[in-house]
Amino acid sequence: xxxxxxxxxxxxxxxxxxxxxxxxxxxxxxxxxxxxxxxxxxxxxxxxxxxxxxxxxxxxxxxxxxxxxxxxxxxxxxxxxxxxxxxxxxxxxxxxxxxxxxxxxxxxxxxxxxxxxxxxxxxxxxxxxxxxxxxxxxxxxxxxxxxxxxxxxxxxxxxxxxxxxxxxxxxxxxxxxxxxxxxxxxxxxxxxxxxxxxxxxxxxxxxxxxxxxxxxxxxxxxxxxxxxxxx
Numbered sequence: 001x002x003x004x005x006x007x008x009x010x011x012x013x014x015x016x017x018x019x020x021x022x023x024x025x026x027x028x029x030x031x032x033x034x035x036x037x038x039x040x041x042x043x044x045x046x047x048x049x050x051x052x053x054x055x056x057x058x059x060x061x062x063x064x065x066x067x068x069x070x071x072x073x074x075x076x077x078x079x080x081x082x083x084x085x086x087x088x089x090x091x092x093x094x095x096x097x098x099x100x101x102x103x104x105x106x107x108x109x110x111x112x113x114x115x116x117x118x119x120x121x122x123x124x125x126x127x128x129x130x131x132x133x134x135x136x137x138x139x140x141x142x143x144x145x146x147x148x149x150x151x152x153x154x155x156x157x158x159x160x161x162x163x164x165x166x167x168x169x170x171x172x173x174x175x176x177x178x179x180x181x182x183x184x185x186x187x188x189x190x191x192x193x194x195x196x197x198x199x200x201x202x203x204x205x206x207x208x209x210x211x212x213x214x215x216x217x218x219x220x221x222x223x224x225x226x227x228x229x230x231x
Contacts (some may be wrong), residue, residue, distance in 0.1 A: 028121065039110060040085065044070065044078045046114050049087060049103065053111035054197060058091065058100035069154045082107070134189040142215065144194060157199030159192050160214050161207045164200065167214040177217075 029043075036046045051067045052059060059067070065075035079101060082088040087107035090099045103111060125133065141160055147153045159165045159178070169179035169186070176186035182198050193199075202210065 024121070031120070035114060039113070041110070042078075044068070044074070045082055048075070048078055048082060049107055049111040050114065052088065052101060052103045053108065054195065056197060058102040060098055060100060064101060067154060130190065137192050138189055140194065141192060145211065156194050157196050158194045159196065159199075160211045161202055162196065162199045163202035163206065164198070165202070165210055167210050168217050 032043045032046065036043055039046075041049075047068060048064055051064060061072065061075055061079060064079065065072045068075060079088060083090060086104055087110055088101055089104050089107075090101060092099065125136075128136065141158060144153070144156050144158065145160070148155050155161075159180075160167070162182075164180050164182040166179035166181060168177045170177050173186060176188045178188065178192075179186050201207070
């Protein structure tokens with residue numbers, strides 16, 4: 001096989017990458033179950049807490065179901081349990097026919113306990129070099145986009161689809177080539193986000209154009225500590 005030929009989904013390398021991701025998925029699932037059980041939660045309930053924590057405003061039950069990619073009855077059962085535990089509160093929305101869901105103080109503390117994610121994954125990522133982390137981040141963005149287009153996962157609040165994203169606005173700065181208009185600051189690939197709380201949808205044409213420009217340009221490394229807001 002020519003080295004210049006694109007690897008397809010049936011190549012040995014693609015299958016090995018898929019097998020590796022599957023193993024990571026199994027490890028994550030096991031960890032989530034072990035982490036949530038002592039707190040009296042199941043994985044779905046823990047993920048709903050994280051979803052509500054990430055939102056800047058209360059969510060409806062349909063928002064929760066959509067964000068979790070589960071059925072309305074599944075979301076409803078999980079929310080009822082969280083309300084009974086005193087972790088989620090229901091209030092009437094502006095439209096009195098709908099209920100809004102928000103975390104209580106106890107719910108915020110419970111969500112924060114699980115916010116960092118599995119330490120073993122963090123340690124594994126930390127074992128990669130800065131350049132490998134940047135390349136991996138770009139690969140994740142591409143994979144998530146493909147899964148979104150196939151309808152396999154719910155849309156993620158990624159930089160490349162955000163109306164504030166300006167890919168390669170600073171072509172003379174290989175460390176921080178992109179620009180975030182929300183905070184008016186440059187940033188590099190290592191600061192790309194796949195779930196940004198400040199995210200706002202770009203119009204479809206702009207989102208498509210931003211993504212094509214992002215993947216067409218050579219991958220930069222970006223500063224390991226530089227995020228758009230300086231954090």
